[in-house]
Amino acid sequence: MNGAQALITTLVDNGVQVCFANPGTSEMHFVAALDTVPQMRGVLTLFEGVATGAADGYARMAGKPAAVLLHLGPGLGNGLANLHNARRAHVPMVVVVGDHATYHKKYDAPLESDIDSVAQTVSGWVRRSLAVADVAADTAEAIASANSLKHVSTLILPADVSWDEGAATLENIVVQVDPADIDLGQAEAALASGEPTVIMVGGDATGAAGLAAAVRLAQSTGAQVLCETFPTRLERGAGVPAVERLAYFAEAATAQLAGARHLVLAGAPHPVSFFAYPGKASDLVPDGCAVHTLAGPVGAGAALGVLADRIAPNEIAATAALARPTLPSGPLTVVTSADVIGALLPERAIVVDESNTSGVLLAQATAGAPAHDWLTLTGGAIGYALPVSVGAAIAAPDRPVLCLESDGSAMYTISALWTQAREHLDITTVVYANRAYDILRIELQRVGAEAAGAGPGPKAEALLDLTGPTLDFVRIAKGMGVPARRVGTAEELADALQWAFDEPGPHLIEAVMPSIAG
Known part of the structure; x- marks a missing residue:
């Protein structure tokens, strides 16, 4: 058994059965080894930030880690934003980063970098396996640490350690964890x-x-x-x-x-x-x-x-009553779009929310909807919702996932739509298309960067505007295999949501919204 086979087998033996991957040459033995361990589900993403975000969403819903496979330091770098979110969310994750063969590193090849230092910025546990005999124990410890301490564990796997033979597997390594400080x-x-x-x-x-x-x-x-x-x-x-x-x-x-x-x-x-x-x-x-x-x-x-x-031993907590908004009519606004969501949110839904300014009234509109889970942008690094919806849908395939995404944030990780289609995931994505970085228009005023009442100048406004050309999310989605519609009224949004909820598989709705920042 080579190092890659030992790593994957140990992952599976210790409860990690999904791997979100964007591999390269150094990880080819890991890729080949997937066919020797049928219990491991490999999920291809087209960008590393989608892989790391998907693992975050999986952990939030499954309560256990998924694995992520990344290519060298640049691949880890591309995944950092959503690893930052995962760190702030305290979710367990096992990240496997391939590296050059141990004997090749001294040549300073073009992709050589300091993976260990970069990994430390987002990980609670980092280890470099330097011998094939260590791979199984290192992997088991990475999983145990992630599970026990709810953090990202990063295992760096040199290419020669991956292909070397002579590895064994281990299960259930025990990691001593200090009890939480409770006062x-x-x-x-x-x-x-x-x-x-x-x-x-x-x-x-x-x-x-x-x-x-x-x-x-x-x-x-x-x-x-x-x-x-x-x-x-x-x-x-x-x-x-x-x-x-x-x-x-x-x-x-x-x-x-x-x-x-x-x-x-x-x-x-x-x-x-x-x-x-x-x-x-x-x-x-x-x-x-x-x-x-x-x-x-x-x-x-x-x-x-x-x-x-x-x-309060005898106290019974009050709970929210079932109450939904009446379906509105007329043009889409922050009010009408929120009321449509509140009126139609399915039972047991998982809502992944990166709606930002367009979703400011969603909380009150959905407060009395059937019980559901709400996943938010913990950590603040945008480009979160589309990947997290992938992981949530894989972790809970029997539950509908509603991804509420803003247009600017969507473009960071838009390739997640391709993975949604490839994996036939039951995700409905609503992209709020207000054609601007509205939150930054608001912040431009709040930080005092412009004169009172003057408004942004043309160069400043150009950096906050998403027109010229206008993004066409319907065509983008269809190009990646996801059926899509564009809507501009509350009635159209309600009809599109019913269409998406009633039909299996991924769907995208581009909701054309007014800017709330002027």
Whole structure:
């Protein structure tokens, strides 16, 4: 057995059965070895950022890692944006990066680079296998570390180690993990103080059980519950406790937190503004508010459960009632498009949301829809939704996936549509086509880069405009094998969604939207 066969066999033996790949010459023995391990599903992507994003989406829904196969340092570099998102989302992933043969590296061939250093920026575990006898143990440890600590594990596999014979396989390597730091005492004291308290949930506390525990605590003590701005996976909808998310814009988030004397972090990070703004504070915690960390992102849901059983043992969490908007009519706007989604969202849907400015009203329009999962842009690196929808659909093939994508972000990883078609995935993609980087038009004003009321000059506006030529997502999608329609009214969007939901396989709807930034 060669090193590549040992690696794949060990992956499968330890529960990793999907590999999203964009391989090159150094990975050919891995590619060939796939035919010797039928339990491993290989999924080809046309860009490394799609492979890494798909593995992120898979982990969010499966709760376990997929593998990613990348080609040398440049391939890893192309996948970094969505590896950054995965790191911030605390999802498990095993990344295999092929490298030059050990004896070839000294020649400084054109694709030679410092893979180890680049991998360290997004990984919680990095290892280079230097001998075929080490491959199985290294692979098993990578999987165990990713599963236990919920991070990206990166294994670098030199080409000669991949093709050398004499490897064995190992199962269930045990990695010692320090218990999560949980401090019930400070949180309990804050909730018992009678002072205004906010419980902010994030990490693994955004499932139904963690949300129920937080709401029980709030009902019993008068605290307020907020969710981190971009949760990894938020369960919501009818029958699930409803929790408001912390706003993206710092001004709105500051208003949500105003008056709090205690902030209990249950899996959520310390709230800060996403960017610095002239003359404004970066830390969003109000002056005089004490911050108490109940638990980090791993174990927060369980910690909330223990705390709720201690403080509010007889409390039953209120849940959202089933309620849908009435189907609207007329031109598509942020209001009408959100109401159509809310009215038609299928049961058990997985919503992957990168709608940005066009989706600002989706939360309220879908709050009473049948229970569903909402995956968000954790980490903030755009080009996320299309790849994540691929991984989510593979992890949960019995559930409909609705990908809500903005036109600018879509173009970062548009080749994910090809993988959707190739794998026959049940994904409905709505591209909100407002023909601009609307969020940057808003930010241009907020950072004070232009004179008040003057508006952007022609050169600045040209860098925020997506016309000339106008992107044609219907033709792009059809060119990659995905049936597509363009819509401009609420009635057309409703009809297109029904068409896409009723017919198996991937579909794309280009929703022509007005700019909200002027």
